[in-house]
Amino acid sequence: MNRPTAEPEKRPYHHGDLKTALLREAELILERDGLQALTLRAVSRAAGVSHAAPNNHFGDLTGLLSELAAVGFNRFGTALGKAMDAAGEDPRERMTAMGLAYVGFARKHPGLFALMFRSERLDDAHPPLRAAINDARQALRAAASARAPASPLSPLQLVAQAAALWSLVHGFAMLLLEGRLEGMIKSLPSGEDADSLLAAVLATARVGD
Amino acid sequence: MNRPTAEPEKRPYHHGDLKTALLREAELILERDGLQALTLRAVSRAAGVSHAAPNNHFGDLTGLLSELAAVGFNRFGTALGKAMDAAGEDPRERMTAMGLAYVGFARKHPGLFALMFRSERLDDAHPPLRAAINDARQALRAAASARAPASPLSPLQLVAQAAALWSLVHGFAMLLLEGRLEGMIKSLPSGEDADSLLAAVLATARVGD
């Protein structure tokens, strides 16, 4: 009956699956108390180990954050992909679905999103993070490149379409999370909220064409 | 009894204009060493005062950051306004000018921009900051509302136009500063850089109409 969970009694010297446990606790703290509260010592306390234990698995605070961000990007890419698959074939539908999924993820996991895009302590060279980011970007690009080119587009225009779509939804998500859109949302007709605003934004901003 | 050492000890007990000096040093540190290095003690050291001196003027680290962010937003709003004034009357021209100025500011003052939009320790209730943000938003909105409404627009559509324009340029700026657009920029035809990409993005994303 020796559960390595939170029993003050017979905690074995070695946790057994500390790395996983640390990541789980880290995400809990991140979403509950925010990025500022996500400290090595807090995570260690939550996992019931000494404050230097994470060093063995992540080497560094940057290491832990990068690893957690990689988890986030993986989930993120999966969510984007699923949303677009469910959206059917129409390019505009797919674009809209991607935008809704993008902002939806940010709202559902604000802490994780902040870590992924707003943290200064991520190591972009961290292999898992690098890979996860690449995957997510792939999903994103698929939303933009799905548009049927009515007229032949230059390479610059092609890239610009992807960049524009990404910038639009990313900017909306960031501003929304920072509360910078509060004023606009409050000025909307009653019954309209952030979701309706996003839908209207995606409708009014025609990327390409 | 007179000065044992003449030169380096000419610091009077009272600085005289410490608040201004602190803000100046803070910005220097911010742009030179990044947001992480912008600490109360570092600013105090740079200004040649004790580590608790800023308390009298800002009360708090949050106070100092908010004040500095307010300075940033003031400059930001001014830059946006000037760019749009210089752009003439055509709505699309004005929009493009605003976008270029927005991203241009972010690239010229990356530290300040990060503080303004990415910091977790700003006090949105801080009066100067609140006012400065409002001013900047005003300038921004002017860019979007300058578009002549060909057909009557609903309130939601009107707000959505402003939100879309803001999201687009803000997202581009954030992604650019985080280096997330590096891959796309490198994939551009030779001779094209971030500026051309931004121009193409603004051209391909037609906000409203």
Added chain:
DNA sequence: ATCGCTATATTGCCAGTGTAAACATCGATC
């Protein structure tokens, strides 16, 4: 002039943080 009064600046302290080194414990491998 001088006596407070207030604003300004310093010193010293505390709790908290990340990181590194020395040490302890365990488990796998020979």
Added chain:
DNA sequence: GATCGATGTTTACACTGGCAATATAGCGAT
């Protein structure tokens, strides 16, 4: 069964922000 590497703990150090107590200066009222 001994050894060695992986995993945790302990201890220590240099930082940080914030607070309280103190020192200094400027300034108006008397």
